[in-house]
Amino acid sequence: MNIFANQCQASMNQTDILDFLKQEKYDIAIIDAFNPCTFFVSEKLGIPYIAVFPGIFANSLSIGLPNSPAYLPAFASQFTDRMNFLQRVQNTLMYIGSYVVEGKIQAIFDSISERHFPDGFRPSLRDLYQKAELWIYNVDFSIEFARPLLPHVQCFSGLRAKPANQVSQDVEDFIAESGDSGFIVVTMGSMISTIPIMDLVKEMNLAFANILQKVIWRYNASHWQEDLKLAPNVRLMDWVNQNDLLGHPKIRLLVTHGGMNSLNEAVYHGVPVLGIPLFGDQFDNLVRIKAKLMGEYISPLEIKSKNFADLIRKIVENKSYKTSAMKQSVIMRSRPFPPDRQLLGWVEHIIQSGGGGHLRPYSYQLPWYQYWLLDVISFISICVAGIVYLIVKVIRGLIYLMFSNRKQKQS
Incomplete structure (x- = not known):
């Protein structure tokens, strides 16, 4: 700010x-x-x-x-x-x-x-x-x-979410190689085209090598570390048409930073989500995705190849995530x-x-004290206090009179 x-x-x-x-x-x-x-x-x-x-x-x-x-x-x-x-x-x-x-x-x-x-x-x-x-x-x-x-x-x-157009032929050919396993899309939004932490890149790459799905990963290939062998089922792309990929019939999962536009497109197309929140509202956004039962999220600090691959398999293989994603899609698409x-x-x-x-x-x-009804609360409190004070005074007066009359009779 x-x-x-x-x-x-x-x-x-x-x-x-x-x-x-x-x-x-x-x-x-x-x-x-x-x-x-x-x-x-x-x-x-x-x-x-x-x-x-x-x-x-x-x-x-x-x-x-x-x-x-x-x-x-x-x-x-x-x-x-x-x-x-x-x-x-x-x-x-x-x-x-x-x-x-x-x-x-x-x-x-x-x-x-x-x-x-x-x-x-x-x-x-x-x-x-x-x-x-x-x-x-x-x-x-x-x-x-x-x-x-x-x-x-x-x-x-x-x-930005809308019915998908056909992807380019070379991308379609790559997706077709996945067979029934389908493919996943990995993109960390418009602000991060390349993940700068190589340890994280290595763990993600190794995890992708151990899943059945093809992987389309938005990553600037010119920044890929030369001594790191790219997983055979992964294709790096400098830019992806995310909406069209999410609308493809063979899509199985979106791995995302949790930006609102990406999540809206995932909901629109009924695609389960695996989130890697990085900053800002992404943490809260992905809490909502998990609460709606259409995905999970993991801190980038916790990503290791095994737990990341296990989490991908969990979401892809457990059909409840896809069912929940389709339910949210119906809610979004059926707006009046x-x-x-x-x-x-x-x-x-x-x-x-x-x-x-x-x-x-x-x-x-309204002034803040009127908005929070502090003047009304004060007035009512004073009135109640005044009434209670009068009641106490009357009761004390009556008790005093009763004891005074009793003493006079005894005298």
């Missing part, structure tokens, strides 16, 4: 570009909500904006979504929605910690607001989050745990409207209705 803030200062200084964009008079901006700077740029341009978040509800606290630590796992907790008592205690503490962390993140961007907005109108990052006309999350409840949303929060995942049509419809609705003010709750305008 410090890097984003430094980049944002530089971006906001590009006055020529900002002035040009202002003159274009755009109706709306669709922004990447993972980078907070996009909110400041849109606000500076005076353009209403729709915020698109790339994954699970990691920033739910910032936008005021209803949250309950009882069944909604905090970001990075790696819990499911079914927690035992100790997990709920830990989850609650992580929620409290999330408020602190979020406050520190937002404080990083306060200097941008102070420097580039006039006195009397210096929005905080939280203000800009809550000003979004619409929030779009790249998730689907075939993967994500069910949770309450607000009217201006929508989920459109699987925009395709995600691209939903997205287009909502964007048009926001433009035609002049914004999404009718979708945002009034809670955004």
Whole structure:
């Protein structure tokens, strides 16, 4: 976030570009909500904006979504929605910690607001989050745990997942050699085309040599270590059309880092998953895949050739993983409207209705003490305390009168 803030200062200084964009008079901006700077740029341009978040509800606290630590796992907790008592205690503490962390993140961007907005109108990052006309999350409840949303929060995942096209002939010939065993796809996402840790590469390569399936591994062949013999059933490719491969009838497994787009494509095509989480939301994403019974995950630090090969065989040979993957595929594919049509419809609705003010709750305008009902709780507590005090005083008075009358009669 410090890097984003430094980049944002530089971006906001590009006055020529900002002035040009202002003159274009755009109706709306669709922004990447993972980078907070996009909110400041849109606000500076005076353009209403729709915020698109790339994954699970990691920033739910910032936008005021209803949250309950009882069944909604905090970001990075790696819990499911079914927690035992100790997990709920830990989850609650992580929620409290999330408020602190979020406050520190937002404080990083306060200097941008102070420097580039006039006195009397210096929005905080939280203000800009809550000003979004619409929030779009790249998730689907075939993967994500069910949770309450607000009217201006929508989920459109699987925009890249679609019916598969035929793969190239040379790839098809390689797959055909697998016979009934099929093939698996190994890719660690767009950010990591080559695994830099050679010990891990060696263990994975040896594991692939001990399974029946053919392996299509996205790996930059020019970076392959010359003295390491490639497993005979493995084909290295600099780039793969993951969607088309996952839609192939002989696909058996996707080995992935756990990025949301990869998981959405796996769900769409009903392909079991073996995850190797590396950073960010990938750990939580794969917890959800395991909770949906359509895959497993393993830390890269724990990978040895034997346990990795055993895990591959377990998922491929145990048909329950494929059954669960197909069940989630039905959930995703049978949505009332395709995600691209939903997205287009909502964007048009926001433009035609002049914004999404009718979708945002009034809670955004409440002070924090009113939102948490602290004023109401204080009032009720004072009233109850007052009533209890009066009752005690009356009872003490009656007791005093009773003893006084008794003493007078005895006298």
